[in-house]
Amino acid sequence: MPDLSINFAGIKSPNPFWLASAPPTNSGYQVMKAFDAGWGGAVWKTLGVPVVNVSSRYGGVNYRDKRLIGFNNIELISDRPLADNLREIEEVKKRFPNHAVIASLMVQTRQEWHDIVRQSQDAGADGFELNFGCPHGMCERGMGSAVGQEPKVLQMIVEWVMEVATKPVIVKLTPNISDITEPAMAARRGGANAISLINTIQSIVGVDLDQFAPYPIVDGKGSNGGYCGPAVKPIALNMVKNCAQHPDINLPISGIGGIENWRDAVEHILLGASSVQVCTAAMHFGFGIIREMTSGLEQYMVEKGFNTIYDMVGKALPNVLHWEDLNMKYKVTANINEDKCIGCQLCYTACEDGAHQAIKLNAGTRVPEIIEENCVGCNLCSLVCPVEQCITMERTDDGTQHLTWKERTEAGDVPTEFNDEKAGGRHHWVPEPSAALGKERHKTLPGKARVINGETEVPTEA
Amino acid sequence: MAEFFTPTTEQEFAENFAQLKPVMNRTEALYESSRCLFCFDAPCIKACPSGIDIPQFIRQINSGNDTGAARTIYEANYFGNACGKVCPTEVLCEGACVYNLQEVKPIEIGRLQSFATTKVIKSGEKLFGPGVDNGKKVAVIGAGPAGISAACELRSLGYEVDVFEAKAQPSGLTVYGVAPYKITNEETLAEMAYLQAQFGYNTHFNSLIKSREELAELENKYDAIFLGIGLGKTNELGLPGEDKINCTGAVEFISELRQHHHEVAVGRKVIVLGGGNTAMDAASESSRLGAETVILAYRRAKEEMGAYDFEYDLAKGVGVKGLFNVAPIEITGNGYVTGVKFIRTETKDGRVQEIAGSEFVETCDMVIKATGQAKQAEFLSLIPGLKLDGKGRIIANAHTGQTANPKYFASGDAWNGGAEVVNAAAEAKLTARGIHAYLS
Numbered sequence: 015m016p017d018l019s020i021n022f023a024g025i026k027s028p029n030p031f032w033l034a035s036a037p038p039t040n041s042g043y044q045v046m047k048a049f050d051a052g053w054g055g056a057v058w059k060t061l062g063v064p065v066v067n068v069s070s071r072y073g074g075v076n077y078r079d080k081r082l083i084g085f086n087n088i089e090l091i092s093d094r095p096l097a098d099n100l101r102e103i104e105e106v107k108k109r110f111p112n113h114a115v116i117a118s119l120m121v122q123t124r125q126e127w128h129d130i131v132r133q134s135q136d137a138g139a140d141g142f143e144l145n146f147g148c149p150h151g152m153c154e155r156g157m158g159s160a161v162g163q164e165p166k167v168l169q170m171i172v173e174w175v176m177e178v179a180t181k182p183v184i185v186k187l188t189p190n191i192s193d194i195t196e197p198a199m200a201a202r203r204g205g206a207n208a209i210s211l212i213n214t215i216q217s218i219v220g221v222d223l224d225q226f227a228p229y230p231i232v233d234g235k236g237s238n239g240g241y242c243g244p245a246v247k248p249i250a251l252n253m254v255k256n257c258a259q260h261p262d263i264n265l266p267i268s269g270i271g272g273i274e275n276w277r278d279a280v281e282h283i284l285l286g287a288s289s290v291q292v293c294t295a296a297m298h299f300g301f302g303i304i305r306e307m308t309s310g311l312e313q314y315m316v317e318k319g320f321n322t323i324y325d326m327v328g329k330a331l332p333n334v335l336h337w338e339d340l341n342m343k344y345k346v347t348a349n350i351n352e353d354k355c356i357g358c359q360l361c362y363t364a365c366e367d368g369a370h371q372a373i374k375l376n377a378g379t380r381v382p383e384i385i386e387e388n389c390v391g392c393n394l395c396s397l398v399c400p401v402e403q404c405i406t407m408e409r410t411d412d413g414t415q416h417l418t419w420k421e422r423t424e425a426g427d428v429p430t431e432f433n434d435e436k437a438g439g440r441h442h443w444v445p446e447p448s449a450a451l452g453k454e455r456h457k458t459l460p461g462k463a464r465v466i467n468g469e470t471e472v473p474t475e476a
Numbered sequence: 477m478a479e480f481f482t483p484t485t486e487q488e489f490a491e492n493f494a495q496l497k498p499v500m501n502r503t504e505a506l507y508e509s510s511r512c513l514f515c516f517d518a519p520c521i522k523a524c525p526s527g528i529d530i531p532q533f534i535r536q537i538n539s540g541n542d543t544g545a546a547r548t549i550y551e552a553n554y555f556g557n558a559c560g561k562v563c564p565t566e567v568l569c570e571g572a573c574v575y576n577l578q579e580v581k582p583i584e585i586g587r588l589q590s591f592a593t594t595k596v597i598k599s600g601e602k603l604f605g606p607g608v609d610n611g612k613k614v615a616v617i618g619a620g621p622a623g624i625s626a627a628c629e630l631r632s633l634g635y636e637v638d639v640f641e642a643k644a645q646p647s648g649l650t651v652y653g654v655a656p657y658k659i660t661n662e663e664t665l666a667e668m669a670y671l672q673a674q675f676g677y678n679t680h681f682n683s684l685i686k687s688r689e690e691l692a693e694l695e696n697k698y699d700a701i702f703l704g705i706g707l708g709k710t711n712e713l714g715l716p717g718e719d720k721i722n723c724t725g726a727v728e729f730i731s732e733l734r735q736h737h738h739e740v741a742v743g744r745k746v747i748v749l750g751g752g753n754t755a756m757d758a759a760s761e762s763s764r765l766g767a768e769t770v771i772l773a774y775r776r777a778k779e780e781m782g783a784y785d786f787e788y789d790l791a792k793g794v795g796v797k798g799l800f801n802v803a804p805i806e807i808t809g810n811g812y813v814t815g816v817k818f819i820r821t822e823t824k825d826g827r828v829q830e831i832a833g834s835e836f837v838e839t840c841d842m843v844i845k846a847t848g849q850a851k852q853a854e855f856l857s858l859i860p861g862l863k864l865d866g867k868g869r870i871i872a873n874a875h876t877g878q879t880a881n882p883k884y885f886a887s888g889d890a891w892n893g894g895a896e897v898v899n900a901a902a903e904a905k906l907t908a909r910g911i912h913a914y915l916s
Contacts, residue, residue, distance in 0.1 A: 078506075078509075078510035078538060079506050079507045079509075079510035080510075356574040356575070356577035356578050357515075357519065357574050357577065358513045358515040358516070358574045359515055359516035359517060360513060360514070360515065360516060362516055363516035380519070380574075400513050400578075401578060454517070457516070457517040
């Protein structure tokens with residue numbers, strides 16, 4: 015069996031799955047229940063001066079019948095007295111000495127930071143996560159993302175913490191910034207032992223069409239909240255990658271954002287995370303999802319021959335390049351598997367209206383045909399196709415040539431003028447604009463009631 | 477042991493005749509509408525005789541615009557609610573759903589259609605109205621799917637419309653002929669009331685038009701006359717003993733059943749003659765009324781039955797037994813039916829041939845003849861110049877519905893020889909446009 019345990023900047027955990035600092039880690043009861051279910055660690059709901067919350071705190075983004083593909087909240091840090099939280103941290107650590115309990119912290123003054131770090135250490139916390147990410151409520155008071163967006167302030171506070179911390183310190187970064195590596199480098203300069211990202215993204219998840227107010231609605235009004243859930247994973251992965259690839263950061267990364275199953279976790283790990291944190295999925299489905307996550311991760315590691323998590327950390331990083339370093343000689347073309355095609359023609363209309371008019375329809379069949387010379391290999395048809403492995407992108411270049419944009423630029427072989435002969439689309443066929451008019455009116459416009467055309471056999475005049 | 481106990485109350489009747497396609501709730505509609513792929517040039521639309529823009533209304537349901545969905549449906553088919561429930565969707569829209577090719581359950585289009593339309597019918601929301609009065613009048617004979625659809629379309633075009641119906645209620649076979657487990661009377665009549673409230677045509681029930689004088693009066697008073705008269709009684713078989721008590725036609729039996737529910741008596745052992753969809757209905761209904769044995773007797777082989785496979789499956793599912801390659805030659809009995817004398821048959825070169833000496837009597841105490849409906853030849857002969865084809869169907873222009881007598885237009889079963897509600901609704905809409913073109 016592969017070894018799932020990790021040593022994250024000195025914080026040991028039986029597996030890389032931690033609960034993120036959020037409502038699921040609000041109490042000792044929840045954290046014990048999570049550890050009992052199989053979670054490896056928990057970042058406690060942020061400690062500080064207890065807050066007062068509003069009622070109606072979460073909003074969701076649904077897609078068709080799928081609930082909470084995105085999720086946001088306007089809840090603040092812990093509203094429980096510090097002493098209660100610390101007593102429960104101590105109790106959890108006694109019962110689960112080998113699990114990771116990390117205290118998330120957010121206070122203002124140097125003295126407060128010193129006090130809360132010391133008290134958390136005394137309670138037995140295995141490490142700290144400095145919450146410089148919360149994008150609502152706390153930032154207006156000069157904390158949370160207000161800190162994460164000011165690298166100098168961030169660095170100063172990290173330095174304060176490092177003055178007294180005897181346990182590893184993780185800095186949690188806000189994505190509400192144009193370059194995530196700047197606060198990450200500030201954390202490193204301040205002496206932090208690791209970073210975690212991303213915190214939530216400032217958001218409005220929806221507007222009530224009757225009340226004209228954003229969700230979640232508090233007495234007819236709303237406020238921007240913090241966005242998370244499956245929808246944010248792509249943003250998180252990119253930021254994790256940015257931090258992992260940056261040579262001056264070089265800190266362990268705890269990946270956060272849209273992790274719901276083992277695949278999501280592996281993706282974060284392959285891009286450089288060595289622990290992962292989960293919140294929304296646990297809020298949606300409960301702590302039981304950990305069983306699928308660990309079993310999937312184990313199965314993947316067995317199949318790939320990875321013995322430890324560290325065999326796979328960052329394994330995809332060498333393959334994430336700048337656009338200018340991609341091979342422009344590589345060419346793929348769409349291929350429709352006629353035996354699998356069910357004739358929905360979504361590929362046709364997608365290519366026709368949304369891409370390069372490289373798919374055509376033929377009389378007598380609903381199976382579309384790829385016009386190979388028009389196909390630019392954009393993948394769109396294969397992405398919209400509802401049948402598994404029906405449209406595949408097949409490599410059509412011979413694999414012997416390699417030329418990047420950078421190389422072309424260096425060789426002076428790139429378009430530089432508005433009507434340059436070297437324009438990529440110069441020799442791509444496009445239909446005449448007027449050929450669009452009325453082309454598919456009978457197939458696409460409303461009021462399609464068709465003339466009785468043989469569907470009902472009726473006697474007619476000779 | 478019968479499959480069903482004989483229902484003695486309205487509630488027991490409703491249980492025995494539970495709806496095959498119950499109306500969805502909002503959650504079910506959300507889940508089902510989410511599955512739609514929104515095909516380009518969708519096959520479901522092409523398979524719908526009324527050409528409802530199905531992906532459009534499903535998308536509207538999915539985005540919470542149920543009212544818009546109902547509008548999309550009604551714009552194409554005034555019997556939108558009824559069709560969602562009574563259409564043979566398995567061989568129409570749902571049969572054409574591309575999911576079938578992936579061996580995935582097709583979208584439940586019929587139930588989604590009923591979901592959206594039921595909602596507006598219940599709310600009474602005003603979606604349509606009559607057009608600007610153009611001063612012209614059209615008489616519609618028959619308040620079935622064809623007649624009511626024509627009335628709606630004509631009203632929207634500004635005509636004053638009087639609908640004359642021999643029976644006491646509108647919707648024709650939807651309330652008098654369709655199996656009760658497909659749609660309830662309340663649902664049917666609610667849609668009729670909704671349409672009348674929207675469009676404001678005049679209805680005259682219990683008003684059978686039966687004489688040349690009555691027709692002449694209509695011809696004088698109206699600018700055009702729409703024939704939506706459907707078909708007549710069950711065909712006579714011309715067999716000895718056909719007049720015995722408890723030997724009835726399927727059309728008449730089902731009409732009674734729809735109107736009187738559990739008060740309709742059925743035999744303990746019923747023989748249904750026929751192999752079409754009406755035969756399947758009559759057999760299923762007999763079983764659900766508590767008959768101990770129901771035999772479906774057909775003169776050809778099982779595979780040759782005209783009924784849809786799913787209709788036969790439905791009958792089999794409630795205990796109906798098939799008896800194939802038998803032709804009835806006599807209804808036996810002494811006042812009351814006691815059996816049917818059959819002769820065995822075989823099909824040679826596509827023709828049914830009786831096997832000499834193979835006669836036998838199958839006992840029973842009720843016979844239901846589901847052997848097709850007669851044409852209304854006598855009534856049609858009262859219309860000057862009207863032409864019928866060899867099968868007794870009205871001949872009319874395929875695009876306008878205009879008959880050989882230019883003042884008369886036709887749609888529905890009297891024209892197509894007997895098809896689905898959706899066919900009549902689609903044809904009548906087109907014919908109403910034909911009338912408009914003729915009178916404009």
